[in-house]
Amino acid sequence: MNQTLQELDYKKVFHYFTEISAVPRGSKHNTAISNYLVEYAKSKGITYRQDEYENVVMIKEATPGYENAPALILQGHMDMVCEKTNDCTHDFLAEGIELFVDGDLIHADRTTLGGDDGVALAYILALFDDDTLKHPRLEAIITTDEETGMDGAIGLDVSDLKGKLLLNIDSEGEGTLLTSSAGGLTATCELPLKRITKKGLKVIIAISDLQGGHSGAEIHKNRVNATKLMARLLFELREAMDYCLEEYNGGLKDNAIPRDSKAEIVIEEDEYDRFADILGGLSRKYKNEFITNEPELTVGVMKGEEGEYKVLHPTSFEKLLFILLNTPNGVQSMSSAIPGLVESSLNLGIFHMEDEKAVICFSVRSSVNSYKEFISKQLAYICEFMGGEFVVRGQYPAWEFKKDSPFREYLSKVFEEEYKKEPKLEAIHAGLECSFFAEKVPGIDMVALGPDMWDIHTPKERLSLSSAVRVYKYVEKVIEGMKNL
Structure with missing residues (x-):
């Protein structure tokens, strides 16, 4: 354990955060972290179950005097978004996250930290490990694959749970209690590609060092989508000179704004100097346009070899470029009921080309279900018009604001006291997964919270240590005060 973390630790919160960070736990690779949670429960004599989705549920009965207090569900997810910088060789499938402390901040080495949602796991394990804590029946739900469609929450059986109050620990702002969240879906467009053989000089174009970020939390911050910007570059380059496209990709997660994109084109060898001049002009133009919101934007180029390449047929190239240029992206509408809240948005998160098809993956969000469906139909229309196949998966409903919420009022009261x-x-x-628990548990009353974190889903992710401790102490007060609810 990091010496600084050991010195700052409170009730073993950072001890467990360190242990969790040592376990590889990227989305769709839950077995190791799920089994770690099971072994923890066994070692502490805690009642648990692990289901077919690798969700883990743990139960700790009420301490004396709290038997009649309402049961409390503590909820978070075990998976994390795995993003890293281009120069980082970290293997998320085999290696844990190495933690670094810089003053009050904890971060990783050029990778995502996993504070989203490692904080929830650390809190839950520390609370369940604390035999001095006075508490009602505690029911912990730790789900899988929240970041890639909430499959764990969708498949979870809650029939053995008694709690009607749920505290979701999957937020990133101390002092804020979340009371509702957007619904969403993940959609994929697959466009058939035809290729032809072309002789010429390969040139690799790379857009990098964009800010990226969570496509829900940062979508309103006008951050540039690297894949969309590359589409613009290819469009404007095509207006200036002839070339053929061999490869093109960008983005790793549908719910993360792409920070990097790369395209490999083939040009005539004697056109390289002209190409370099044109690209230099485009690079300067983009840097000037985005100097405020993307100050680190880099447009790089690498000269390849002359040879024979399998490039896109002109018709396939035009169809692909049309889709990438014309599909909507970013904020689509703002809420008229809640000032400053994004109502509807979408993010072109993953794009890659295979030999015979291009795959384009979108994350769509809206607090208005009908508009979410319209955006999906709009994407399908463009994709299918160009001859592609459109598939929707991973739909989740909105968590609607509950006008009458005694639990929210109680949490607010304790917050004011603290x-x-x-x-x-x-x-x-x-x-948030709260949307599924609203459907699964009739009458449930929920609030989401968390400590200060920044730039989640990016290698710049940071967690405030002091905030993590303060919020944990607040949760302790909430739990201990439930005797009289």
């Missing part, structure tokens, strides 16, 4: 000020009550544009 912080000497009122909490912010907010809706969030990102999706």
Whole structure:
């Protein structure tokens, strides 16, 4: 354990965060972390179950005097988004996250930290390990694959749970209690490709060093999508000179704004100097346009070898470029009911080309289900018009604001007692698993919270250590005060 973390630790929160970070736990690769949670429960004599989705549920019965207090569900997810910088060789499938402390901040080495949602796991394990804590029946739900469609929450059986109050620990802002979240879906367009043989000089174009970010939490910050910018570059380059496209890709996660994109084109060998001049002009133009929101934007080029390449047939290239240029992206509408809240958005998150098809993956979010469906139909229309196949998967509903929420009122009261000020009550544009528990548990009353974190889903992700401790202490007060609810 990092020496600084050991010195700052409170009730073993950072001890467990360190242990969790040592376990590879990228989405769709849940076995190791799920089994770690099971072994933890066994070692502590905690009642648990692990289901076919690798979700883990743990139960700790009420301490004396709290038998009649309402049961509390503590909820978070075990998977993390695995993003890294281009120069990082970290293997997310085999290696854990190495933690670094810089003042009050904890971060990783050129990778995502996994504070989203390692904080929830650390809190839950520390709370269940604390035999001095006075508490009602605690029911912990730790789900899988939240970041890639919430499959764990969808498949979870809650029939053995008694809790009607749920505290979701999957937010990134101390002092804010979340009261609703957007619904969403993941959609994929597959476009057939035809290739022809072309002789010429290969040139590799790379767009890099964009900010990226969570497509729910940062979508309103006008961050540039690297895949969309590359489509613009190819479009404007095509207007200036002839070339053929061999490869093109960008983005790793549908819910992360792409930070990097790469295209491999084939040109006539004697056209390289002209190409370099044109690309230099485009690079300067983009840097000037995005100097404020993307100050680190880099447009790089590498000269390849002359040879024979399998490039896109002109018709396939035009269809692909049309889709990438014309599909909507980013904020689509703002809420008229809640000032400053994004109502509907989408993110072109993953794009890659294979020999015979291109795969384009979108994450669509909206707090209005009908508009979410319209965006999906709009994408399908463009994709299918160009001869592609459109598939929707991973739909999840909105978590609607509950006007009458005694649990929210109680959390606000405890917050005022601890912080000497009122909490912010907010809706969030990102999706939360609360939406599924609202459907699975009739009458459930929920609030989401978390400590200060920044730039989640990017290698710049940071967690405030002092905030993590303060929020944990607040959760302790909430739990201990439930005796009289």
